[in-house]
Amino acid sequence: MVKEIVKYPTTPSLEFGGNIRHFDESLFELIQDIKDTMEANDLNALAAFQIGSPYAVILIKKEDGSYLEIINPRIIKREGVIEPIETTAYFPGLSAKTRRYEKIKLMYEDREGKQQFLEADGDLSITIQRKIDYVFGSNFRIRLNDEERKLFDSKLEFGTDAIMDNGCPTVFKRDRILQLFRVLFISAIIGLIGSFFVSPETLETLKSVENYLMLSMLGLVVVYFFYAQYEGRQYKNCSSCQIGNIIGTSAIELTKLLALFIASYFIL
Template sequence: MIKEIIKYPTTPSLEFGGNVRHFNQELYDLIDDIKDTMQANDLNALAAFQIGSAYAVIVIKNEDGSYVEIINPRIIKREGTVEPIETTAYFPGLSAKTKRYEKIKVMYEDREGKQQFLEADGDLSITIQRKIDYLFGSNFRVRLSDEERKLFDSKLEFGTDAITDNGCPTVFKRDRILQVFRVFFISAILGLIGSFFVSEETLQTLTRVENYLMASMLGLIVIYFFYAQYEGKQYKNCSSCQIGNIIGTSAIELT
């Protein structure tokens, strides 16, 4: 049965990390629910915690389509560290740079209750570690450095993964739009002045050019207004205060 995936800010339960003691039909049904939910959401791994279950169960899909069922896992050996960029269904559309072990050895039980061992590295190692975090009611946010956590919290606040820095730059890309606008504006002023010194026929042509310039400037103002807001969201420390500046600049240029 397909289950709803728990997503931020919902907290699934305070009863987490429950070891499986009975390897029975209830466990098999839970594993089937995890697989169905993975398939419906095109996921390659899922912890029982993510569908609201307190049991320590992880299911991982291999490249060949088969599944690895990991019950009551414990990391018993770890080696090296890496800093991958991780995504998770709990924070849909958001990513963060975490810190993980490069290689791990996991002790776990299969659906028959038999003890198994698995050595993993690369993406598999990272996936297992991330899912084990869920078994204890956590998520990858606890694996972030202080700086990365502040950046990720900014992404949570604004609901976008586009934020790449907490600082506020002095030069924005949107300023280039204003530069083009001002070139058109100066051209229009020169055309207006020149209209007093040209023939009637040339004046008609000049008027058409001026109309195109006016329409182009109006279009640039609209583009500036919306792009400036998008760009501002990438910088938490200045995005909230910039909206007034964006509106003011747009109004001045429009006038």
């Protein structure tokens, strides 16, 4: 039966990590539920916790379409350290750079209760380690260093994986709005100077162009003010200074626009 996948912010039950003691029909039904849910959601691995079960069961889909059934897993040997970029159905649409063992040796039981051993590296090793986190009531967030955890928490807050840096950069996307504003502002200044050298007929056309330019610049300032605040909230380390900078920059651009409007009113 296809089950609903447990997603953040649902937390593990206090009953998580229960070892399988009876290898009977109820276990086989749980395994089938995990398989059905994996197929329905096009997943290559799933832990029992992710469909709401407290038991220590993991399924991993092999390249040939068969399933590796891991029951009561324990990692008994570890080698090397790697930092892969991971995704998981628990945090849909989000990724993070974690810290994992490069190679592991796993002890587990199959559906018949027979003890098995498995040596894994590469993607299989990473997948097993991630699913074992769920077995013990956790998730890959505990595998993040302080910097990556702050970045990932920002992703959780905004619900997007597009946040790439939790620091305070020196260049923002909103700067492009200011660049366009300044191009229009210079164009308007050139238009005012040119008004002294054109015919009355051309002057009327120039006046309309100047009005459109100033209206466009006003719109850009409004867009800048609101977009800059949205962009600034993605960088928690310097959000307070950014807000002050945004307000100050908007005020300066509006003052320049007001001066241009006054000059245009008297000249044109």
